[in-house]
Every structure is written in C-alpha cells, then in structure tokens.
Amino acid sequence: MLPKVNQILHIQVNSIDDEESRIEYKSRIADVTDSSIVIEIPINEQSGRLKKLYYGDELSTFYIEQGGVKHYFTTTVTGFREDVIRLVELHKPEPEAITQVQRRSFLRVPAELEIAVKVSDQIQFIGMTDDVGGGGISVVYDGQIPLGINTTISCWLLVPYKNGNIEHIPFSGEVVRVKKLETGKQLAMVRFVEILDRERQKLIRFCFERQMDFRKR
Structure with missing residues (x-):
C-alpha cells in the first residue's frame, strides 16, 4: 500500500x-x-x-x-x-x-547468520544466529563464554540477500534468556535495545525473503 x-x-x-x-x-x-x-x-x-x-x-x-x-x-x-x-x-x-x-509483531525466521558479539573490551566472539527477526535474534555460542541475562551486547550481523548483496547490520541488544543446548553450546535470546530504523528494515527484508523461500519448498 x-x-x-x-x-x-x-x-x-x-x-x-x-x-x-x-x-x-x-x-x-x-x-x-x-x-x-x-x-x-x-x-x-x-x-x-x-x-x-x-x-x-x-x-x-x-x-x-x-x-x-x-x-x-x-x-x-x-x-x-x-x-x-x-x-x-x-x-x-x-x-x-x-x-x-x-508494530508489536515482528516476523521471525530460522537463519544461520554469522554475528560478531562484543560483551566488553576483554570478551568478544563470533557466533551464529539460530533465528532472526525485526525485534531481536537468538545466537548460538561457546558455552564457556560468560553471557548472562540482562547483559548488554554490541553486535554486527552479516546479512546476505538473494540478489548477492551483503549487509553488515550493527545494533546493541540485551540478553533476555539463556538456554544450554545438548551440544554443550549456549543459546542466547536477545532483544534489540538500539538499532537504526533503516538497519531494522534491512533485517526485515531478509526475513521476508527467507519466508518466501520456505513457502516455495
């Protein structure tokens, strides 16, 4: 419209x-x-x-x-x-x-995307997302990394599109839940705290592309 x-x-x-x-x-x-x-x-x-x-x-x-x-x-x-x-x-x-x-219901899709996470100057790591959406992400990471509930993190998410373009989306988020996986790794559910509208829009577009792929299967 x-x-x-x-x-x-x-x-x-x-x-x-x-x-x-x-x-x-x-x-x-x-x-x-x-x-x-x-x-x-x-x-x-x-x-x-x-x-x-x-x-x-x-x-x-x-x-x-x-x-x-x-x-x-x-x-x-x-x-x-x-x-x-x-x-x-x-x-x-x-x-x-x-x-x-x-406004209150962002599309969320399963997706393994590379993400750089900074917890502090001493703690930084590369992880993979489990799912992504306009309101937040879930990220899988090494279980030895100390990442607790309410921790604020700075992230850079690598987002590929079907046309071959790749975007690096920066944001800050807050860990709202942590779950231990059977593999020994951890899954952190993160909500966006600060993200530019144009960056959120890029992520939403990726979600819509991914959803269309799922529908075609």
Whole structure:
C-alpha cells in the first residue's frame, strides 16, 4: 500500500555521520504523483529545526497505517517544488518494495547468520544466529563464554540477500534468556535495545525473503 496525501512520513537520512543518521525527522506528504512522493521540509521535533535536504540524498522512511502497521521503504531526493512553501520530491517506490510490519509483531525466521558479539573490551566472539527477526535474534555460542541475562551486547550481523548483496547490520541488544543446548553450546535470546530504523528494515527484508523461500519448498 502506497502512502497517501496528508500522511506523516518518518525519515532518517543515510549519512556517513553516525550521529546525523540516528536523528528521526517527520514530514507531511503534500502530493503523490505517478513518479514522486512530494513532502514538506522535514522537521526534527525534538529541536524544532527544519532539515535541509539535497538532490540525491538517500532516505530510510516509514509511515504508519491504522492498526499500527509500519510501512518501510527507502527512497532518494529527486527534486524540489516551489509552492506556498518549498516542497521536496522523493522517488516513488514500487508497491512490492514497501515492507509491512506490525508494530508489536515482528516476523521471525530460522537463519544461520554469522554475528560478531562484543560483551566488553576483554570478551568478544563470533557466533551464529539460530533465528532472526525485526525485534531481536537468538545466537548460538561457546558455552564457556560468560553471557548472562540482562547483559548488554554490541553486535554486527552479516546479512546476505538473494540478489548477492551483503549487509553488515550493527545494533546493541540485551540478553533476555539463556538456554544450554545438548551440544554443550549456549543459546542466547536477545532483544534489540538500539538499532537504526533503516538497519531494522534491512533485517526485515531478509526475513521476508527467507519466508518466501520456505513457502516455495
């Protein structure tokens, strides 16, 4: 489902500046054409400052439909329009490029993905996920590693896509449960504590690809 006029678009700018890329802006959709989504100048609601966008800026965005369904998509700035106020033209995504996710119900799929985990400066290791989702992951690791409930960890997840692209998704998480496996290894269930919306979107897309693979079997 494509966004409509007057809906609020939540925006993050894909920037090499890590601090800038974490800021979320909001904008009202002023018009939707065959090729563009036209928005008002985004605003940072915390500071009240407007965000100046430039041609070619890459944006990670989402809008919320009734029932709390988030619709994620990525886009770029394609131009500007002078009206009563200045407007920004964004590339209109194809409907199939929009990912839909319930706010409190993220899709979770079985997946063995390589993950780098940092517990502290002294404790770092490479593990494999058992499953992944938009709200968290489960990771299998050596049983000798001291990783307890409520431990906060920093992670980098290696995510491959069907088109051959590979993404490295950083996030911080909290261990909510630990289970000993018959192999002697441990399984830690981790919920996301801090993850950029655009990074979560990448993971959600992987989950949808994996789910489609399962359905075809």
